Amino acid sequence: MATDDLIARLAGxxxxxxxxxxxxxxxxxxxxSLAVSSLLMYxxxxxxxxxxxxxxxxxxxxxxxxxxxxSLAGIWAVKRIAYPLGRIRPHLVAxxxxxxxxxxxxxxQLSMMPPESxxxxxxxxxxxxxxxxxxxxxxxFLVGAFWILRGLAPTRLTxxxxxxxxAAGGLGSLVYSFHCTEGGMPFIAIWYTLGVMGPALIGALAxxxxxxx
Amino acid sequence: MLASLxxxxxxxxxxxxxxxxxxxxxxxxxxxxxxxxxxxxLVQDTLMALHTRRATYEVDRPFTSWLHAIARYKLIDHFxxxxxxxxxxLDDAHDLIASDDGEGIADRMDVERLLQxxxxxxxxxxxxxxxxxxxxxxxxxxxxLSESSVKVTVHRGLxxxxxxxxxxxxxxx
Numbered sequence: 001m002a003t004d005d006l007i008a009r010l011a012g013x014x015x016x017x018x019x020x021x022x023x024x025x026x027x028x029x030x031x032x033s034l035a036v037s038s039l040l041m042y043x044x045x046x047x048x049x050x051x052x053x054x055x056x057x058x059x060x061x062x063x064x065x066x067x068x069x070x071s072l073a074g075i076w077a078v079k080r081i082a083y084p085l086g087r088i089r090p091h092l093v094a095x096x097x098x099x100x101x102x103x104x105x106x107x108x109q110l111s112m113m114p115p116e117s118x119x120x121x122x123x124x125x126x127x128x129x130x131x132x133x134x135x136x137x138x139x140x141f142l143v144g145a146f147w148i149l150r151g152l153a154p155t156r157l158t159x160x161x162x163x164x165x166x167a168a169g170g171l172g173s174l175v176y177s178f179h180c181t182e183g184g185m186p187f188i189a190i191w192y193t194l195g196v197m198g199p200a201l202i203g204a205l206a207x208x209x210x211x212x213x
Numbered sequence: 214m215l216a217s218l219x220x221x222x223x224x225x226x227x228x229x230x231x232x233x234x235x236x237x238x239x240x241x242x243x244x245x246x247x248x249x250x251x252x253x254x255l256v257q258d259t260l261m262a263l264h265t266r267r268a269t270y271e272v273d274r275p276f277t278s279w280l281h282a283i284a285r286y287k288l289i290d291h292f293x294x295x296x297x298x299x300x301x302x303l304d305d306a307h308d309l310i311a312s313d314d315g316e317g318i319a320d321r322m323d324v325e326r327l328l329q330x331x332x333x334x335x336x337x338x339x340x341x342x343x344x345x346x347x348x349x350x351x352x353x354x355x356x357x358l359s360e361s362s363v364k365v366t367v368h369r370g371l372x373x374x375x376x377x378x379x380x381x382x383x384x385x386x
Contacts, residue, residue: 002253002257003233003253003256003257003260004230006257006260006261007226007229007230007233007260008226010225010229010260010261010264011222011223011225011226011229012222013264014217014220014221014222014225015220016218016219016220017218017219017220017267017268018268021268022268022269025268082269083269083271084269084279084282084283084286085278085279085282151265151266152266152268152269153262153266153269153282153283153286155282155283155285155286212290213262213266
């Protein structure tokens with residue numbers, strides 16, 4: 001019977017599983033994409049020219065904290081959904097909470113500033129490109145996340161793709177925040193968040209087809 | 214499975230053999246008459262997946278539920294690939310639901326294996342009181358033991374199983 005041959009072959013091929021092999025794969029996948037995406041940002045867009053002074057302003061750190069929180073929750077969600085039966089509701093709740101916190105901050109800033117400053121806070125100077133650039137910088141991460149998942153065992157492919165997209169969007173916006181000079185909270189709450197949701201949507205749509213195993 | 218993860222090829226082969234037989238009946242039960250021939254392909258496909266993705270088995274979770282999640286995924290994937298849509302008249306739908314008891318059987322396999330750990334004397338008593346649901350008094354009467362000694366024996370047996378489970382968890386990790 002062919003199944004017996006297969007069993008013999010698989011048993012012959014057995015190598016011990018390293019502790020936390022999954023975690024290692026996640027680290028390699030996202031680490032490699034971080035290198036690609038950062039280089040892409042550096043040579044294509046460049047660091048923000050006022051980098052040295054920007055690190056002394058609070059919007060820089062809010063942007064960094066927000067995108068970092070989204071990235072972390074996204075990476076964890078990818079790791080969890082890579083297991084059969086993996087559930088990621090807590091991760092999605094964490095992402096929703098981060099978005100809610102930033103929206104609250106944005107509303108607070110709008111309410112404290114005079115009405116004529118509202119449009120600049122919402123639109124900044126780079127509204128036309130922000131979401132698009134984030135989505136582009138997220139693509140290496142999306143490829144990396146799909147590579148991670150394809151070697152593991154996600155059983156809900158659309159959800160797994162969405163998790164990959166959220167992680168990619170979070171990491172893409174993290175990388176982009178080193179280029180972007182915007183400091184208005186409403187701007188970040190809208191356009192950064194859209195830049196994260198775009199890759200999430202792409203991931204969810206592509207997951208069904210590209211994550212099959 | 215724990216030994217297999219550590220690289221013990223002989224226990225791995227034994228495990229795969231058992232899994233293959235279990236999977237065959239799992240798939241046969243779920244495939245329509247015209248598609249029975251696909252069961253072997255699905256078994257092999259699932260074994261391959263189990264092998265290449267064994268890193269996703271978490272040692273502190275039940276092996277059977279992990280295995281079933283993979284088998285179920287492979288079955289659904291198979292249905293999708295071949296665009297098989299089960300169409301059953303609503304009146305017969307309860308047959309479908311009723312036949313989906315594979316998980317229960319697997320759980321019972323786990324339970325029976327665990328029971329083997331308990332001392333022989335308490336095995337039968339645990340089975341009757343905890344699984345068949347007989348009362349202590351009933352069991353005492355039918356075995357001729359006193360109620361308190363039934364209780365004590367059952368308790369000791371369960372303790373032995375618990376101790377072994379804990380020991381296993383630590384020893385293998």
